[in-house]
Amino acid sequence: MLPPEPGRVPRTEEELLTRVRMLAGYTIGQLAERLGRKVPEETRRAKGFFGQLLEPVLGATASSRSTPDFERLGVEMKTVPMSKVGVPLESTYVCTVGGAGLETRGDLDWGTSRVRHKLCRVLWVPIQGDPTIPLADRRIGAAVLWTPDENEEQLLRRDFDELMEYVRLGRWQELTGHLGAVLQVRPKGDSGGAQAWGVDDEGRRAKIPARGFYLRPAFTGGAIRNALNRSRQTPSA
Amino acid sequence: MTRRYGCGPRYGRGKVDRRIVGGAASRHYAPVNRRIHVLPDHVANQIAAGEVVERPESVVKELVENALDAGATRIRIELEDGGQRLIRILDDGCGMSPDDAMTALLRHATSKVRVADDLKTIETLGFRGEALPSIRSISRFSMRTRERGADEGVRIVGHGADEPIMEPAGGPVGTEITVEELFFNVPARRKFLKQSSTELQRIRSFVERIALGWPEVHFTLVHGGKTSLDFPADGNLQDRIISVLGRESCKRLWEVELTVGDHRVTGFAGDPGFVKANANWIYTFINGRFVRDKVIQHAITQAYSSLLERQQFPVAVLFLFVPPGSVDINVHPTKSEVRFVESGAIHGLVLRALRLMLNDAPWGLTAPTSLPMVGRSSPLGGEGTSLSFLPLLLGEAAPQPPAVHAPPVTPAWTREPTPAPRAAEPESAPVERGETRGQTKPAWRCVGVVLGRWVVAESPDGLVLIDGPAASVRVMEQRLLRGAALPTAPAQQLLFPEPVTLTPREAGLAALPVLAELGFAVEPFGGGDVLVSAVPAPLPALEPARFIRAAVAAIAAGRSQLNEVARAVAEQAAPMPGEPLGERELVADLATLSPAVLSMRPTVITSFSPYALERLFPR
Numbered sequence: 021m022l023p024p025e026p027g028r029v030p031r032t033e034e035e036l037l038t039r040v041r042m043l044a045g046y047t048i049g050q051l052a053e054r055l056g057r058k059v060p061e062e063t064r065r066a067k068g069f070f071g072q073l074l075e076p077v078l079g080a081t082a083s084s085r086s087t088p089d090f091e092r093l094g095v096e097m098k099t100v101p102m103s104k105v106g107v108p109l110e111s112t113y114v115c116t117v118g119g120a121g122l123e124t125r126g127d128l129d130w131g132t133s134r135v136r137h138k139l140c141r142v143l144w145v146p147i148q149g150d151p152t153i154p155l156a157d158r159r160i161g162a163a164v165l166w167t168p169d170e171n172e173e174q175l176l177r178r179d180f181d182e183l184m185e186y187v188r189l190g191r192w193q194e195l196t197g198h199l200g201a202v203l204q205v206r207p208k209g210d211s212g213g214a215q216a217w218g219v220d221d222e223g224r225r226a227k228i229p230a231r232g233f234y235l236r237p238a239f240t241g242g243a244i245r246n247a248l249n250r251s252r253q254t255p256s257a
Numbered sequence: 258m259t260r261r262y263g264c265g266p267r268y269g270r271g272k273v274d275r276r277i278v279g280g281a282a283s284r285h286y287a288p289v290n291r292r293i294h295v296l297p298d299h300v301a302n303q304i305a306a307g308e309v310v311e312r313p314e315s316v317v318k319e320l321v322e323n324a325l326d327a328g329a330t331r332i333r334i335e336l337e338d339g340g341q342r343l344i345r346i347l348d349d350g351c352g353m354s355p356d357d358a359m360t361a362l363l364r365h366a367t368s369k370v371r372v373a374d375d376l377k378t379i380e381t382l383g384f385r386g387e388a389l390p391s392i393r394s395i396s397r398f399s400m401r402t403r404e405r406g407a408d409e410g411v412r413i414v415g416h417g418a419d420e421p422i423m424e425p426a427g428g429p430v431g432t433e434i435t436v437e438e439l440f441f442n443v444p445a446r447r448k449f450l451k452q453s454s455t456e457l458q459r460i461r462s463f464v465e466r467i468a469l470g471w472p473e474v475h476f477t478l479v480h481g482g483k484t485s486l487d488f489p490a491d492g493n494l495q496d497r498i499i500s501v502l503g504r505e506s507c508k509r510l511w512e513v514e515l516t517v518g519d520h521r522v523t524g525f526a527g528d529p530g531f532v533k534a535n536a537n538w539i540y541t542f543i544n545g546r547f548v549r550d551k552v553i554q555h556a557i558t559q560a561y562s563s564l565l566e567r568q569q570f571p572v573a574v575l576f577l578f579v580p581p582g583s584v585d586i587n588v589h590p591t592k593s594e595v596r597f598v599e600s601g602a603i604h605g606l607v608l609r610a611l612r613l614m615l616n617d618a619p620w621g622l623t624a625p626t627s628l629p630m631v632g633r634s635s636p637l638g639g640e641g642t643s644l645s646f647l648p649l650l651l652g653e654a655a656p657q658p659p660a661v662h663a664p665p666v667t668p669a670w671t672r673e674p675t676p677a678p679r680a681a682e683p684e685s686a687p688v689e690r691g692e693t694r695g696q697t698k699p700a701w702r703c704v705g706v707v708l709g710r711w712v713v714a715e716s717p718d719g720l721v722l723i724d725g726p727a728a729s730v731r732v733m734e735q736r737l738l739r740g741a742a743l744p745t746a747p748a749q750q751l752l753f754p755e756p757v758t759l760t761p762r763e764a765g766l767a768a769l770p771v772l773a774e775l776g777f778a779v780e781p782f783g784g785g786d787v788l789v790s791a792v793p794a795p796l797p798a799l800e801p802a803r804f805i806r807a808a809v810a811a812i813a814a815g816r817s818q819l820n821e822v823a824r825a826v827a828e829q830a831a832p833m834p835g836e837p838l839g840e841r842e843l844v845a846d847l848a849t850l851s852p853a854v855l856s857m858r859p860t861v862i863t864s865f866s867p868y869a870l871e872r873l874f875p876r
Binding site: 044045102104105106146148159160161162178182197198199201244248 | 451452454455458534535750751752753754755756782788790799
């Protein structure tokens with residue numbers, strides 16, 4: 021059976037879920053062939069490829085903009101390479117950190133931050149991540165919709181507040197990937213040494229290495245498990 | 258006096274630094290005619306505390322090291338709010354006399370160093386005599402201690418700059434130190450503390466580190482009344498490593514040992530496929546003291562350099578034993594840095610030891626079954642050089658000594674993942690699971706396995722002999738049928754739904770309701786393919802295709818009743834010859850089945866009453 025063709029913009033979450041579940045079991049190669057795309061040979065070049073492949077099929081609208089992938093529904097899509105036993109194999113990128121006009125964008129406060137905005141409703145799409153499987157043969161898994169529960173949001177917020185303390189004071193050197201239990205800040209994987217404007221530790225504008233917020237794999241794995249458990253209790257899911 | 262600004266790099270091309278110098282800043286630095294005087298003790302202690310006590314972890318470190326130096330075999334660490342509200346360390350060490358206890362609170366008071374030459378041969382973890390007065394100066398501090406052989410102990414209370422008050426107190430031999438409201442009188446320092454979970458994590462990491470270095474000591478960490486870590490005294494490094502790093506990690510660790518002259522390195526290091534994204538999994542100890550030393554770290558990284566990518570770090574637990582005179586540990590108050598007299602020799606020792614292990618270990622091959630291979634000469638043939646290629650974890654049971662009957666071991670990164678071994682439990686522990694399922698059956702006790710197949714158990718009625726694989730099928734079949742009897746069979750949704758290629762006829766059979774009754778979710782996937790998105794909860798979720806094919810084959814062969822299909826599926830889940838039987842769980846599960854089920858054909862179990870056993874041995 022061929023994977024579904026590119027679809028229109030979904031109007032409801034149920035429509036989105038139905039469509040994404042139709043992709044479960046297909047390989048990346050099958051989907052790419054359907055869309056006339058070439059699968060990269062190297063994993064390193066595949067950063068973002070899975071998402072770019074799924075977006076047109078599912079009717080995502082935002083592409084690489086900072087708004088949610090499914091703007092109308094307020095849903096962000098995240099593809100997650102996972103092991104066969106359900107453990108995410110890498111951290112999950114959320115959004116960039118730092119940059120000009122940081123204060124004006126309200127990024128310093130959790131309530132108005134892009135991190136919260138991005139994570140308030142997420143469509144997790146597991147992809148087989150076993151490095152022994154060629155990229156084209158990796159299968160798409162069972163997708164779930166997730167909203168952080170009270171406990172998860174508290175964990176995220178606690179880390180966010182701690183990390184933003186470093187950002188606020190321009191302590192970039194100390195802001196390493198070791199900080200944060202569930203959320204971390206580290207150089208962006210695909211940045212290639214890119215720099216962005218930020219504030220240095222003297223309070224002056226300075227070029228700093230581009231960094232991003234990432235969810236730690238253990239948190240993502242727990243979130244997906246929780247969402248799967250919840251979806252099992254819902255007959256329609 | 259003016260203060261100079263603008264020494265650092267300038268930002269913003271062509272802009273003039275317009276910040277004002279002098280003014281208010283210069284008034285602040287105006288010379289004041291003050292006399293020089295010696296600081297009061299409590300101020301000096303607070304200044305020292307700035308270096309020694311950075312956060313709750315520092316307090317725990319200093320006090321636990323004191324306990325170890327006092328010969329403790331059990332150390333209990335109690336915390337509240339990540340140690341910010343309360344830190345309590347209890348030990349069963351030698352304790353202190355009342356005079357010693359008071360003296361210990363004075364600055365530079367120690368029992369570990371007497372003359373300057375002692376600094377060259379320090380074998381204790383602490384020696385500076387700074388920890389207790391520093392901690393006392395910035396907290397609400399109390400100490401209860403009783404010396405071994407004394408009738409009673411003492412309790413000393415002293416907060417911050419207050420004079421300590423001593424009173425008699427009862428209690429066990431050893432010392433209990435309570436540190437409450439750390440930095441209560443240093444609000445600036447308190448502000449630098451992180452959230453309690455971060456502070457707790459730091460303390461957990463410390464306890465894990467120190468526990469690796471002291472396997473003969475029982476460490477317990479309790480946070481908010483709940484046990485966070487518990488490492489019973491193993492006395493055995495391998496068991497302690499299993500406790501701290503986990504059983505799965507230990508499957509990937511290999512023994513390292515090399516002695517050159519009076520320098521020795523021993524421990525375990527990971528295979529080249531077992532990598533981490535940071536160096537936190539490299540634990541190095543010098544003469545029992547955990548250190549983060551650049552020389553050793555560099556040697557470890559260099560040993561793996563051709564095997565690892567950038568940003569990949571190996572896993573290692575290495576112990577270096579060097580003459581105390583060849584290492585200076587008096588570099589930093591926290592003593593986490595050291596300096597070697599001959600750093601090149603240390604670097605070479607560690608590098609050689611790891612390269613020997615990496616060169617000679619059977620990477621990529623099935624390890625020999627006739628373990629252990631201890632005592633192989635190294636190709637370098639150094640003096641006293643010996644290597645052993647023992648994977649740290651040999652089988653399900655704790656290896657003491659390493660079990661020669663252990664299953665073949667292959668470095669895990671060369672093979673398919675295997676099910677995690679069950680935690681080692683005492684074999685003789687009676688099985689009580691019947692009770693947890695609300696049944697009233699008395700407990701059965703698993704005695705053991707004979708010839709890898711026959712499970713021997715003891716029931717209240719006598720001896721029970723079980724055909725292990727066949728009984729596993731019976732148990733699984735009954736679980737599947739129990740699930741199918743529910744309105745909705747318990748199922749586990751597969752994270753990666755699996756397409757299974759079948760013939761069109763088989764695909765039609767897979768769509769029959771009997772599979773859904775058992776908990777399978779199967780849907781057409783084009784052609785003869787079906788997509789399996791859920792399997793019954795009792796089944797392992799890793800090979801859904803095998804179960805579907807077995808079920809379809811049974812139906813095609815005319816065995817389409819629910820129990821027949823359940824049996825066909827259960828047969829696929831039974832352990833293969835040579836695989837672990839999980840005998841304790843098996844016996845527990847059998848004990849819950851009804852006699853009617855147990856006596857079904859084919860026979861999976863037979864019993865011998867005491868009378869029948871006696872008849873076997875007539876007197």
